[in-house]
Amino acid sequence: MRVGRVLGRKLGRRRVQGIRFRLGLAMALGLLPILLLGVIQTEAEFRKQEQERRLDLQLAAERSASDAKARISSTVVLLQALTPEGGGFFCEARLTALAARMEGIASLARYSATGAPVCASRSESEAQTKQNVSADTWHQRLKRGEDVVMQRSADGESLIVAVRWERPMGAFQGAMAATVPLSVLQPDIRDPALPAGSEAALTDGAGNILIATDPRPFALKRAAEANGWTDRARADAVVMFEARDAQGRRHVYGGAPLAGQDVFVLLSAPAPGLLSWARLNPFGTLLLPLAAWLTAFAAVMLLSERIVVRWLDYLERVAAIYARGRFSIRPVQAEHAPAEIRTLARTLGQLGETITRRDRDILDALEEKDALLREIHHRVKNNLQIISSLLSMQQRAVTDLGARAALGDTRQRITALAQIYRVLYQSEDIREADADTFLRELVGQLIAGEAVRGPLVTTSIEADPLIIDPDKLAPLALWLVEAVSNAQKHAFAGRGGELKVRFKVDGDTSVLEVEDDGPGLDDAVEAGVGRTLMMAFAKQLRGEARIIPAPGGGSIARLTFVTPEARDAAQVREVAAFRLSGTPPQA
Incomplete structure (x- = not known):
């Protein structure tokens, strides 16, 4: 209620109710659609920039994991090239030689349709000959018809890349698999397009981290904030979300598929305040219309003061002088004002001249009336003196003392009345x-x-x-x-x-x-x-x-x-002062 009273007093002030404020308000309302259009355009720019940011994020993520993607892609190509070849006597030697020459591949192995090892590079031959992989998820997926499958190894330090091995008629015959150490898949975050403090990671299809430049930003405080981002990335190619890490720091995350449906790249960047860095608006589209709106409002307030308000204040002062009875003032300074103000000033000046002429006519009539009244008072005084003289003569002729006293009293009363008229016609003002x-x-x-x-x-x-x-x-x-x-x-x-x-x-x-x-x-x-x-x-x-x-x-x-x-003594004195005024001053 106190705020309402304060606001009411401010709105009730003359400055708020004046023409300058109303012109500014009208201009502000007139330019409001432009400002709203700027807001709408800014919102559209927000959306457009968000799409661009999504694309930039995807490209930055892919560039950050380009080496990992190249290694995985080359490994898939190698495995697809080795798949048509049978086991043969020299299978182990060939796989050992290829594993030695291919940088980033720890081992190669061939498995039958039942998951039994057919042959493998020497680094793994002993273990593979004793291990059947038919129960492994990646082997079952290949058996169900998938062409390429990637999965984290049991020890958690490598990535298994496997391709389907088929007979000429398309029947599943087995799998060709390669083991790639996760250390060689470390993403590169030296891309200048990435925001400061960015970190990159590779994840599997469930969102589990395979390798990361710094694991801490990817350890989410609430796993639900990720909300199955890998499933959405399979459909939308790029997914963006915000979440807090284990230390409570807010990050913006952007994820995209890297190789097939099993390996994803995930980028983390510190969130700038309450807004995602991908939603930073192009300030020009909003600030420029707002600045133009404020500039126009200030210009109207200033120009209305210089062009209109100050001249209205000047004419108001002249009118206030007229209200006090000084009609000799003329608004000559308004000749430098705009045409409408000059017209108003000329009208006000003509009003003053008209009133001055009318006052002179009235004063002339009053002077004539005063002269007539003085003459009347003088004649009344003379007549009363004549009556007093007649009574005095009659008083001297009367012998009765009572009658003489009564005539004397009457004569004194008439003398008093004559004295009133004498004082009136001799005074400065007969009223x-x-x-x-x-x-x-x-x-x-x-x-x-x-x-x-x-x-x-x-x-x-x-x-x-x-x-x-x-x-x-x-x-x-x-x-x-x-x-x-x-x-x-x-x-x-x-x-x-x-x-x-x-x-x-x-x-x-x-x-x-x-x-x-x-x-x-x-x-x-x-x-x-x-x-x-x-x-x-x-x-x-x-x-x-x-x-x-x-x-x-x-x-x-x-x-x-x-x-x-x-x-009307005050009015009489004011009129007398006006009659004695000299040359009309100029305002």
Whole structure:
């Protein structure tokens, strides 16, 4: 499972899922039939080479035992030539002379149909005259009709070669036999075609070793591994098999008939690893297609990187810049890319130009809209000031004190709203305003308006800068008007004093406080219209308003509300930065 997870993470990586890997994979799949064809051809070459190896092994084995084969063949020819002659008086002398002159023949002998010795060379005459061979296997085989028979002698040091002796009508008359010492049949392994460490041996028809250059490789650990190879060699001429010797070393064996059906040559060579040396493949037929396949795969990976992927990465970087709002970049380096990439780059550049032109048109429209909104705000401010002036005139004409106070409060509220529109059309962006600047100007205007009609009131303002939209600024301004008005009416009436305004922004929460040094809380303030309006404005800001005693005397009107933010302030600043950008840079 851990391997599966690791493999899944690797396959999920961008490098594995990219176009380069997919092109390489597609190419690899496309060339796979060629590789499979190479494998099939290699397999066919394996089979062909195996046949050639079998033939080479047979020829090498025959060459290794060529002397033994020549001696056996010459012996058979000699015996066939001597067979027609009868025993006669001079039989022993002739056989003795021939045995002396023929190198590699220890003795010659003639036997009757009943296995009795007729005559023999002197080296064996005494023993042969007393020995009947009718019970010997080789004599019985000749009697059954075989022409040539070879068999190991009873002492194990010679090979008996015998031919059939027939009458003119074909009836079995006896046998002509020669004894050949095994020492003269020793195979020669100096053939350069033989693998290093090869050994050769002659065996009888049952696979028993007659003579060998080194008997150890032919002493098999499991005789069953040979599996009757001599019987298969009689049918197939060449037999190959693998087996382990008594020391456990693995060898490759190749056997073939050497003389008739009774003598075989067996070749042994060390097995190279797990494969038989006769199955060593022609590496070129497999490695060359594999190397071509790997080379093509590497070439596709490299060329796709140089021709396609790096240009796609370049265009991706340009597109990422476009995604961040910088449409002045142009992919000019792609002019050296392939035609398809150049077309894509030109399309991307045209897209950037189109968006740039559209943004300019939009910005021009926004500027025109801003100018109109500034004009509207200016006119609204003027109209509100006219209304405030009319109320001021009406206030002076009214003699009732309550009515005059009500008109004064209304005039202050209208003045606060006019101040909002004045700040908006004078600000850099008409969609937002700085709370610090607005609060200072509004408080100053409210205090200055009452300064000519009453005692001196000093003010101190501490305000954190906060950019907010007009919808949130209006209830904030009206709440401040009510708080300052209450302080002027109840705290500073007839005495003056000090007014402190504090505006603090603490993350998601903001606090606006108006503190006076008057006599303290008044029940009329708690139940008045101003108090009701303050609570209503606080709800509009999703906050709460309270009037609490000040630590040093007087009272504090506190408004706690959720910190308002300018509508699309980040987008407004980004557009402004784009409008101030100079000559478009080139990517």
